[in-house]
Amino acid sequence: MITVLIPAHNEAAGILETLNSLKTQTYLPDRVIVVADNCTDATWEIASAAGAEVIGTVANVDKKAGALNFALGGLLPEAGPEDLFLIQDADSQLSRDFIERAVSHLQADSRLGAVGGVFRGGAGGGFVGHLQRNEYARYARDVKRLRGKCLVVTGTAALFRARTLRDVTVARLDGSLPPGNGRGGVYDTSVLTEDNELSFALLTLRYRIKSPADCTLVTEVMPTWRELWAQRLRWKRGAVENCVQYGWTRVTRPYWGRQILALVGVLVTLAYFSTMAIALGTGAGLHIQPFWLAVTGVFVIERVVTVRLRGWRYMLAAATMYELVIDLFLQAVHAKAYADAALNNKKAW
Amino acid sequence: MYDNPAAPAAAGIGSGTLAMTGAGDLFWVALAAFALLALGMAIKRIVPVRGGKS
Numbered sequence: 001m002i003t004v005l006i007p008a009h010n011e012a013a014g015i016l017e018t019l020n021s022l023k024t025q026t027y028l029p030d031r032v033i034v035v036a037d038n039c040t041d042a043t044w045e046i047a048s049a050a051g052a053e054v055i056g057t058v059a060n061v062d063k064k065a066g067a068l069n070f071a072l073g074g075l076l077p078e079a080g081p082e083d084l085f086l087i088q089d090a091d092s093q094l095s096r097d098f099i100e101r102a103v104s105h106l107q108a109d110s111r112l113g114a115v116g117g118v119f120r121g122g123a124g125g126g127f128v129g130h131l132q133r134n135e136y137a138r139y140a141r142d143v144k145r146l147r148g149k150c151l152v153v154t155g156t157a158a159l160f161r162a163r164t165l166r167d168v169t170v171a172r173l174d175g176s177l178p179p180g181n182g183r184g185g186v187y188d189t190s191v192l193t194e195d196n197e198l199s200f201a202l203l204t205l206r207y208r209i210k211s212p213a214d215c216t217l218v219t220e221v222m223p224t225w226r227e228l229w230a231q232r233l234r235w236k237r238g239a240v241e242n243c244v245q246y247g248w249t250r251v252t253r254p255y256w257g258r259q260i261l262a263l264v265g266v267l268v269t270l271a272y273f274s275t276m277a278i279a280l281g282t283g284a285g286l287h288i289q290p291f292w293l294a295v296t297g298v299f300v301i302e303r304v305v306t307v308r309l310r311g312w313r314y315m316l317a318a319a320t321m322y323e324l325v326i327d328l329f330l331q332a333v334h335a336k337a338y339a340d341a342a343l344n345n346k347k348a349w
Numbered sequence: 350m351y352d353n354p355a356a357p358a359a360a361g362i363g364s365g366t367l368a369m370t371g372a373g374d375l376f377w378v379a380l381a382a383f384a385l386l387a388l389g390m391a392i393k394r395i396v397p398v399r400g401g402k403s
Binding site: 142145264265268271272275292295298299301302305306 | 388394
């Protein structure tokens with residue numbers, strides 16, 4: 001038995017396409033439930049007309065995590081241990097064989113706690129959308145090279161067994177995991193990145209997580225720099241706070257390592273541009289050194305090779321390093337996220 | 350979520366020069382060390398993996 005849960009807050013623009021991608025699956029789900037969360041648009045009507053079951057949250061103030069807890073709270077007690085839940089975003093469309101392949105991965109490994117997807121960026125968004133599609137293509141390449149090993153099973157789409165989600169509930173109540181909403185909800189409503197936290201939870205319970213290269217989907221890209229800023233600030237701050245929440249454990253060590261490396265990267269970038277400014281400002285000038293020119297050449301090759309999934313035109317364009325725009329933008333996001341987390345600034349998303 | 354430390358490093362260091370500003374050797378060495386670390390990660394991402402197609 002496979003139940004698809006789609007939390008949706010004002011998703012009238014994309015919900016139909018998402019539901020259609022489920023209707024053409026090679027392995028059809030038994031139930032498709034849209035969890036309408038404080039919708040003021042036509043999400044409910046569109047989903048219902050498309051044949052999905054629609055349930056509405058009641059007084060939910062905890063956004064997506066709260067909506068999912070609401071739905072799972074009703075469904076999990078009735079589910080068999082091997083029943084499956086596919087939880088996916090309302091703006092993501094699965095490839096035709098996503099469910100079939102995800103189920104086979106899950107069935108092949110009893111300790112696999114979640115199967116996620118490898119996503120491509122959807123159309124639109126102009127230049128900033130283009131940069132995100134390149135970024136996602138690089139991420140897909142990374143995951144493929146690591147044979148599905150991933151740091152996070154993202155909320156775009158993930159398949160779980162009912163017993164796995166029940167284990168999370170029990171662990172939240174007995175204190176072996178952070179309490180989440182305090183009532184045994186699967187998703188932690190107190191964090192910015194509930195999918196990252198759930199990945200930590202599964203790993204802490206000694207489950208494995210995986211995003212196999214053959215489970216693909218298309219997800220929305222942020223259409224403006226402003227929205228990309230808000231999304232990435234939430235992701236970054238959420239990831240940092242999840243590390244703090246879990247502390248230094250066997251699970252979180254590699255995540256801490258990445259955070260420290262990224263923080264040093266921010267400081268180095270700042271230091272680097274400061275020295276450039278000082279050198280130019282004081283008239284000392286810049287000295288091009290062959291060794292560092294060669295190092296730069298390697299970075300150029302890295303940009304070219306890693307965007308291969310997008311095709312040769314994109315590889316050629318990457319050689320100009322025009323994507324430094326988004327690299328620097330993300331550095332600024334990271335700096336803001338670290339500062340916000342350190343100063344405990346108000347979270348808003 | 351999709352941190353790739355090599356990319357920001359490229360952003361910081363990828364313009365063909367490390368400015369010598371008299372800020373001190375230790376500072377310069379620290380910058381260069383990070384650049385070399387990022388270089389190693391970039392090479393790792395370039396090199397084909399066994400059984401991989403990309």
